[in-house]
Amino acid sequence: MFPNKILPYLLVAPQLAITLAFFYWPAGQALYQSMLRQDPFGLKSKFVWFANFRKVLADPAYLNSLKVTVVFSLSTAIVAMGVALLLAVMAEKVVRGRGLYRTLLIWPYAVAPAIAGMLWLFLFNPSIGSLAYLLRSLGIAWDPLLNGTQAMILLVSAAAWKQISYNFLFFVAGLQAVPKTLIEAAAIDGAGETKRFWTIVFPLLAPTTFFLLVVNTVYALFDTFGIVHAVTGGGPGKSTETLVYKVYNDGFVNLILGDSAAQSVILMVIVIALTAIQFRYVERRVHYG
Amino acid sequence: MIGQSPLRIFIAHAMLLLGIVVVAFPIYYTFVASTQTLQTILKPPLPMLPGDQFWNNYGEALFGGVGRMGGVSVGRLLLNTTIMALGIAVGKIFISILSAYAIVFFRFPMRMVFFWLIFITLMLPVEVRILPTYKVMVELGLIDTYAGLIIPLIASATATLLFRQFFMTIPGELLEAARVDGAGPWRFFFDILLPLSRTNIAALFVILFIYGWTQYLWPLLVTNSNDMNTIVIALRKMVSFADADTQWHLVMVTAMLAIVPPILVVVVMQRWFVRGLVESEK
Amino acid sequence: MATVDLNEVKKVYPGGVEAVKGVSIAIPDKALCVLVGPSGCGKSTLLRMIAGLETISAGTVAFDGKVVNTIGPTERDIAMVFQNYALYPHMKVYDNMAYGLRNRGTPRDEIDRRVRSTAEMLELSGLLDRRPRELSGGQRQRVAMGRAVVRDPKVFLFDEPLSNLDAKLRGQMRVEIKNLQRSLGVTSVYVTHDQLEAMTLADVLVVMNGGLVEQSGAALDIYERPASTFVASFIGAPPMNLLPLVGGQAGPALGDGTTVGLAPAGAATIGFRPEDADIEFGTDLPSDALVLPASVEAVEPVGAESFLHCQAGGGRIVVRVAGRTRVSVGDRLRVVCVAAKLHWFDQAGRRVG
Ligand SMILES: Nc1ncnc2c1ncn2[C@@H]1O[C@H](COP(=O)(O)OP(=O)(O)OP(=O)(O)O)[C@@H](O)[C@H]1O
Ligand SMILES: [Mg+2]
Numbered sequence: 001m002f003p004n005k006i007l008p009y010l011l012v013a014p015q016l017a018i019t020l021a022f023f024y025w026p027a028g029q030a031l032y033q034s035m036l037r038q039d040p041f042g043l044k045s046k047f048v049w050f051a052n053f054r055k056v057l058a059d060p061a062y063l064n065s066l067k068v069t070v071v072f073s074l075s076t077a078i079v080a081m082g083v084a085l086l087l088a089v090m091a092e093k094v095v096r097g098r099g100l101y102r103t104l105l106i107w108p109y110a111v112a113p114a115i116a117g118m119l120w121l122f123l124f125n126p127s128i129g130s131l132a133y134l135l136r137s138l139g140i141a142w143d144p145l146l147n148g149t150q151a152m153i154l155l156v157s158a159a160a161w162k163q164i165s166y167n168f169l170f171f172v173a174g175l176q177a178v179p180k181t182l183i184e185a186a187a188i189d190g191a192g193e194t195k196r197f198w199t200i201v202f203p204l205l206a207p208t209t210f211f212l213l214v215v216n217t218v219y220a221l222f223d224t225f226g227i228v229h230a231v232t233g234g235g236p237g238k239s240t241e242t243l244v245y246k247v248y249n250d251g252f253v254n255l256i257l258g259d260s261a262a263q264s265v266i267l268m269v270i271v272i273a274l275t276a277i278q279f280r281y282v283e284r285r286v287h288y289g
Numbered sequence: 290m291i292g293q294s295p296l297r298i299f300i301a302h303a304m305l306l307l308g309i310v311v312v313a314f315p316i317y318y319t320f321v322a323s324t325q326t327l328q329t330i331l332k333p334p335l336p337m338l339p340g341d342q343f344w345n346n347y348g349e350a351l352f353g354g355v356g357r358m359g360g361v362s363v364g365r366l367l368l369n370t371t372i373m374a375l376g377i378a379v380g381k382i383f384i385s386i387l388s389a390y391a392i393v394f395f396r397f398p399m400r401m402v403f404f405w406l407i408f409i410t411l412m413l414p415v416e417v418r419i420l421p422t423y424k425v426m427v428e429l430g431l432i433d434t435y436a437g438l439i440i441p442l443i444a445s446a447t448a449t450l451l452f453r454q455f456f457m458t459i460p461g462e463l464l465e466a467a468r469v470d471g472a473g474p475w476r477f478f479f480d481i482l483l484p485l486s487r488t489n490i491a492a493l494f495v496i497l498f499i500y501g502w503t504q505y506l507w508p509l510l511v512t513n514s515n516d517m518n519t520i521v522i523a524l525r526k527m528v529s530f531a532d533a534d535t536q537w538h539l540v541m542v543t544a545m546l547a548i549v550p551p552i553l554v555v556v557v558m559q560r561w562f563v564r565g566l567v568e569s570e571k
Numbered sequence: 572m573a574t575v576d577l578n579e580v581k582k583v584y585p586g587g588v589e590a591v592k593g594v595s596i597a598i599p600d601k602a603l604c605v606l607v608g609p610s611g612c613g614k615s616t617l618l619r620m621i622a623g624l625e626t627i628s629a630g631t632v633a634f635d636g637k638v639v640n641t642i643g644p645t646e647r648d649i650a651m652v653f654q655n656y657a658l659y660p661h662m663k664v665y666d667n668m669a670y671g672l673r674n675r676g677t678p679r680d681e682i683d684r685r686v687r688s689t690a691e692m693l694e695l696s697g698l699l700d701r702r703p704r705e706l707s708g709g710q711r712q713r714v715a716m717g718r719a720v721v722r723d724p725k726v727f728l729f730d731e732p733l734s735n736l737d738a739k740l741r742g743q744m745r746v747e748i749k750n751l752q753r754s755l756g757v758t759s760v761y762v763t764h765d766q767l768e769a770m771t772l773a774d775v776l777v778v779m780n781g782g783l784v785e786q787s788g789a790a791l792d793i794y795e796r797p798a799s800t801f802v803a804s805f806i807g808a809p810p811m812n813l814l815p816l817v818g819g820q821a822g823p824a825l826g827d828g829t830t831v832g833l834a835p836a837g838a839a840t841i842g843f844r845p846e847d848a849d850i851e852f853g854t855d856l857p858s859d860a861l862v863l864p865a866s867v868e869a870v871e872p873v874g875a876e877s878f879l880h881c882q883a884g885g886g887r888i889v890v891r892v893a894g895r896t897r898v899s900v901g902d903r904l905r906v907v908c909v910a911a912k913l914h915w916f917d918q919a920g921r922r923v924g
Contacts, residue, residue: 001396001464002464002473003626003643005397007395008395008397009391009397012407014387015384015387015444016406018441019410021425022441022444023410023413023444024413025421026421027413027418030421083308086304087304087308090300090302093298093301094302094305102559103556105308106559107316107556108312110502110554110555111552114521114525115547118524119315119316119319122318128331128333130318133334161311164308165312166566169567193297226503229505229506229525230505230528247419251420260419260420261420264417267416271412275412462655465619465622465644466657467670468624469622469645470645470671470722
């Protein structure tokens with residue numbers, strides 16, 4: 001350890017300054033705002049304690065958005081992880097071309113979520129999308145711009161597509177960490193390949209799976225704002241309005257500051273819970289070595 | 290390794306190829322579209338092979354037609370995005386390596402308080418403090434500036450935690466050897482710590498570059514003027530599915546230009562990127 | 572060239588652990604002082620205080636009579652060899668050795684000359700372009716030595732420099748370090764918990780226990796007159812046999828009732844070294860010799876000598892006999908040690924007589 005007295009403060013100063021100015025101060029403001037209510041003309045505001053929270057939580061639109069978010073996040077996580085796990089298991093089996101497959105599968109990681117959304121919308125746009133054309137020629141009435149369920153399917157596809165690469169890399173790493181001797185022992189014990197996967201490999205992948213579940217949920221909650229904003233704008237109706245999108249919409253578009261702040265605070269609580277879960281899990285990992 | 294039957298291996302290859310088709314198709318399709326005329330695009334289905342408009346479309350998007358995208362050239366958008374992505378990557382690495390250095394290699398009052406202050410920011414993504422952060426930006430006059438695009442995003446716990454974790458694996462004896470060899474804090478930092486952190490820095494650079502390049506909500510908030518838009522935001526503004534005037538062929542070119550640079554970074558720096566990603570987040 | 576004097580040095584770690592509780596040692600110029608003791612007794616802490624890597628809680632450390640307590644490691648002009656070598660992984664051997672000189676602003680050609688002649692001396696010349704991970708353990712150890720030697724410091728400090736080597740290499744390096752230190756004539760402090768290393772290297776041997784010095788002096792003096800049961804059992808392999816005395820009607824006796832002759836006043840433990848005991852003896856047994864009936868529990872022949880583990884005097888003892896032995900497990904025999912080779916310790920474990 002260096003004995004310097006002042007230097008360490010100088011070293012942490014830049015990060016601390018930015019953190020205080022752009023994280024703690026605004027987060028504090030959000031907390032404070034969430035307990036204020038402005039009069040309709042935006043002239044006066046009044047301290048109302050938890051009234052905004054009560055209002056938000058009783059608002060059917062908010063509850064709808066909560067439901068939309070849960071459906072969207074879970075579907076995205078499940079699809080993205082399922083596909084990635086399947087591909088990772090396949091990639092473990094092949095010897096030749098493994099590196100090439102990986103190179104070709106990691107592209108979407110580099111694509112901005114909003115652009116991913118736009119690409120998918122371009123493919124499935126009812127007027128000019130080739131795949132929409134294909135669906136219609138198969139007799140499916142396809143119009144994600146009018147049909148809420150279809151809009152949700154489109155969003156989930158785009159969001160999951162972008163996340164496959166990330167999950168794939170983690171599952172591959174997880175699979176490689178499964179001791180080969182265990183699998184061989186199971187084979188000697190007479191377990192067939194499918195059985196080996198579900199009884200040996202999959203349980204050993206549990207930490208990776210759990211970690212990815214948290215990461216994917218956080219991704220679907222926050223990083224997909226761009227997809228929603230660029231593809232559906234929360235519509236049709238409010239069928240794809242996620243929590244984050246609603247915070248933005250109420251705050252920036254509709255200018256209902258108190259409600260938006262209260263929603264921010266609720267989101268903050270959700271993130272804190274997720275982070276806590278994630279770190280509890282990281283702690284456990286340390287224990288298991 | 291247990292022997293695999295040829296059939297199973299064949300199935301594995303087939304599934305992987307199918308996976309690649311799913312993963313690559315939207316990008317390939319965009320590329321195909323970017324080489325077609327507007328008329329072809331407007332009449333689905335699109336041909337599966339690139340058309341002959343490559344030079345026309347890319348030339349027009351890059352060098353012609355100023356005024357169509359709100360008076361801003363694609364070059365300018367790419368420049369903005371590159372500055373933002375580089376600024377975030379370099380800035381984040383810079384401030385986090387310094388703070389991690391202080392936290393691991395010095396003992397000073399409040400050390401753990403600072404650590405926790407940084408750590409807790411993990412739980413405060415932009416999305417949960419949108420409006421007040423925006424207000425701070427307005428008050429500091431950072432709207433429509435590069436500083437505004439970059440600085441608020443460079444403080445993050447993840448990079449600091451990663452460096453901290455790496456620094457803690459460096460044996461204390463190495464620091465002591467350096468001190469005995471006459472190295473002070475700066476010498477140790479530049480002669481020993483930085484060279485040893487090279488691969489970590491490279492990995493983090495890729496991850497953060499992508500992070501910066503793909504930002505959406507933040508640039509949407511802090512840029513009003515079109516010349517400060519990033520390419521992702523500009524693309525969003527160009528696209529209007531309801532509007533018959535959308536220049537789809539140019540939109541596709543712009544989309545390709547927005548996608549290709551980060552993909553190149555990921556593919557070229559794959560080795561570091563994969564290591565960094567899998568190691569840093571575990 | 573320097574003398575090193577420690578005066579009532581203490582170390583209390585921030586958490587409250589008192590690692591060194593008041594140690595005074597005077598190391599003459601050009602001498603090699605070995606600190607030996609069990610794990611956690613504060614050896615490394617003491618060494619690091621001499622290096623200036625750890626602050627000194629109380630007492631003084633002086634080089635050549637000048638107190639250096641507040642001076643940093645760089646200015647103390649010491650060089651140190653670490654247990655894990657602490658070579659800079661990203662630097663070639665040459666740069667590892669040159670780094671300290673560069674930091675001190677030594678001219679380039681001077682650095683080059685010194686690195687090359689040191690490498691020559693340590694047989695590292697062929698390795699100068701390699702990186703540490705391309706070296707064997709023994710080679711790394713040499714580089715670590717080279718890095719210290721090239722600096723030509725006032726004092727060398729070694730913290731268990733050989734403990735990561737295999738037994739054979741350790742023996743070789745031990746001899747080399749001794750020769751090197753003698754020919755360079757640099758005052759050195761050497762930490763180890765290997766008593767053999769300590770015995771063979773030390774000009775001044777310091778046995779530590781629980782943050783205190785148990786005994787210091789010339790190695791053989793300590794071997795021959797251990798100041799306490801702790802030192803007696805720590806120095807020497809196998810360690811000294813120690814048997815408790817109980818008071819009997821006919822004077823002090825051992826646990827099995829064997830009476831011992833002339834025990835000094837206050838003696839509570841009797842000790843003798845395995846090599847000082849014998850089982851084969853002539854008829855002219857001195858009358859004051861200790862004679863113990865023993866039963867053999869194990870025999871360890873190691874070639875040049877054999878160790879007999881016996882039950883005797885109410886405890887277990889080890890007897891060393893030369894060459895092969897015909898004794899086998901279960902034999903009953905008598906173990907004898909002459910009075911001059913007996914050691915006596917009091918209730919607190921201090922030497923008496
Ligand atoms: N940084 C520290 N903070 C608190 N206590 C410490 C610290 N370093 C060492 N100690 C404690 O001080 C005591 C002496 O430690 P030291 O490292 O000097 O032992 P040692 O004799 O070198 O042992 P070993 O032979 O195992 O290296 C131990 O009880 C140890 O736990
Ligand atoms: Mg030690």
